[in-house]
Amino acid sequence: MEYIDAPPAVNFAALSTMVGTAPPVAQDVTYERILRARSEPQNWLTYYGAYDGQRYSPLDQINTENVQRLTPAWVFQFGSSGFHAGQSTYAFEAAPIVVDGVMYLSGWDGWVWAVDARTGRQLWQYKHAIPFDVSLCCGNVNRGVAVAHGKVLATTLNAHVIALDAVSGELVWDTTNGDVRAAESATVAPLVVKDKIIVGSSGGEFGVRGHLDAYYIETGERAWRTYTVPKPGEPGSDTWPDGPAWARGGGNAWVTGTYDPELNLVYWGTGNPAPDFDGAVREGDNLYTDSIIALNPDNGEIRWHYQCTPHDVWDYDSNMECILYDLDGQKLLAHFDKNGYLFTLDRRNGERVRITPFGERITWGEIDGDGRVTPKVVPDKEGEPVHFWPGPAGAKEWTHAAYSPRTEMFYVPVQDVGSEVTLRHREFKESIPYWGASVTVDADDMQGFVKAISAATGEEVWRWRNETPMSASALATAGDLVFVGRPSGEFTAFHARTGEPLWEFQTGSGHHSSPTTYSVDGRQFIAVPVGWGSWIEGIVPAMLGASHGDAVFAFALPQ
C-alpha cells in the first residue's frame, strides 16, 4: 500500500483564536514589589494578595452602596475533557494572579493560562502531560501559580515544579519535586520569597513523608528540602514510636504559606498524620503533623512550631492559612483549624495568645484556653463506629478566611458536617490509600456559615447561615464587602460590618476557589473561578451530583 504523508502535527492550541503571547508585564515583578503588594491594589501579585495572607484589597470602587449594580464583565471558559473529569475528580480551585492587566491562573490536569484581565480573552496556554493513574488526594486540582522575574511558576499533579515564560507560556525549566510511585503529588501555589519559590508536597492520605522545598527561580535548582516528619534522631522524633511510622507519617504542606519579612519567617500549615484514623500504629504527638511551623526561608530551618491537634485521629489537617496581622502592638497570627478552633499566636515565637472555637458543633474533643487538648470521641476499637463533629471535612476546609483591617474582623467560611468513622486497620503499601478506617460523611444533617469573628477577642460578631457547608475562600475589600461563593453556584457579597447579603449571582457551578480583585484602567473587577468537584463526598456529599463547570467570572460595575 502506498501511504500519503499526513499533514504535520500541530500544537493543539494552534487550533484556536488564542493570541499566543502576553505583554511582558511580569518582567518587572520582583520580590521587592511583592513585599509592597498592597501599595499597588490594581494588581493581585501573590497567592493571598499580599504576604500577610489577609485576602484583603484596598480597592473600594465597588462598595456597599453600588454592589447591587455588579454585572459580569467577561467569562473565561475552557472545558474539562479527558479521562480525569468527573464529579469527584476535579475542581477549579485557582487563586488568579493579576499583573498590570494580565491574569495568570492554573486549572485541573496540568493547565496553565494567561488571560487578558480586561476582556477575558485567552493569551496563551500551557499543558503539562499528567499521567492518568496518578494517586491524588484530594482531586484533580491546582491552587494557582506564582509570578516573578518574567516567569510563571506552578506545580503539577505528577509532582513537578515548572517555570514558564510569562510572555509565551513556553517551558523554561521542569524539576521533579516528588515521587509519584509513592503517591506524592503537588497542588500548591508556589510562594515567592527573595530569589526562590517555596512549594509543599501532597499525598498525606497515602502515607508519604511530607516536605517543603525551595527552588531557585532562575534555574529550578533545589535550594533546600525540609521534612515535616523527623526521622530518628532529629528534633521531634521522640513523638513517634520506634519502627517505620515516621517514614509514612504524612504531614504534607499542600496549602501556600504566608511570610513576615521583618522576622524573616515563613508560616506554613502541615497536614494530618498517616494513617488518618488508626492512631495505634503511631503512638505519640506525631510532630510536625497538624502544626503551624515557622521556617527560615533562606535555609528551611524550622524555628518554632505549634501543634493544633496532637496525635490526630480525626483527619484534622492544619494546612489552612496563617493570617498575619498587628493589633494593639502585638504581632499576631490567626489560624482557623479543621478541628473547629481559632488559634491566635504570637508570630514571633509561636506562643499562644488565645484559643477560641469557631466551628458550630465540636464533639471530637475540647481545647481549653491554655491549649490543653482533651479527646472525647476516638475511633480506637476495630469495627466499632463512632460519630463526631466536625467530620474529616473539618469546620473549615483548605479554603481561606479573609481579614479586613478596616473592620478588624475575620470572615470565615464554615462547614458544619459530621461523620461516622470505624477503625479498620490496614497494612501500609506505597501508593495505596492509608486511612485505617471506614468513613461515611453525613449527607443530611449539615449546614454552613459565613462567620465574622472579632480579631481582638476571637468572638463571633455576625453569622450568615447556608443550607450546605461553605467551601470557598472569602475576599474582603475596602468597599466594606465580603465576597464568598456557595456550593450551589451563587457568588454572594455581604456587608462586612453587618453580614447582610447585598448582591449575588448564580454562576452555574459550585465554588471551591479563591476570588481575586484587581483593576484595569481604573475599573475594579472581582474575579472568581467556578467549577465544583474534588473530594466532595468528604466535604459536602449532598452536593456530589451537582453540575460542575470550569469558568472564571469577572464582575464589574457597568461602564
Place this chain on the structure above:
Amino acid sequence: MTTRAEQELPELYGQNKATLGRLLAHGGLGRAEEGSDGRLHAHVRIPPDELMWEPSIVVMPHGGDLEIELLNDDTNTHCALLPSNGDSKWMWLPVYSRGKTVLNLDGPGYYWFGSNVGNDEGRGLVGVIAVMGDVPQEARLDRPEQPRP
C-alpha cells in the same frame, strides 16, 4: 495477536457486535525502542474497521522524548490527539496516510491518547502510553524502602 478479551468474549470483539464500540485499549502492546539519538521510537497503526490503535498500549522504558509514527490503514479519516508537555500534539490522519511527531512525557505513569474527530467519539480509538521507571533519586523520599503492592 489474539487478546484475552477476544478469546473470552468473542461477541464483544468488533464494532457493532454486542457492544456498539470497542472495549478500551485492547489493541495489544508495543514497546518503544531507544535509538542512537537517545530518542524513543514507536509505531502505531489504525487497522481497517476496528476503531482502535494497534498497539493500543505503547510502553516507554523511561520518561523523555518519544518519536511516534502513526499509520492509518483504515478507509476512514481519523486523527491523533497525543499528550506532550507544553501542549498536546494533533495530527490529521487521512485514509492511507502516515506521519510522525515527537512527544515529551517527563515521568512515570500512563497517559491516554485518542482521536477527537467527531465520528471517532464514543471512546473508540483510545490508547495508552505507559512510562516505566522511577523519578530521579533526588526527588524520592528520604526513608527506607517501603512495601509496594
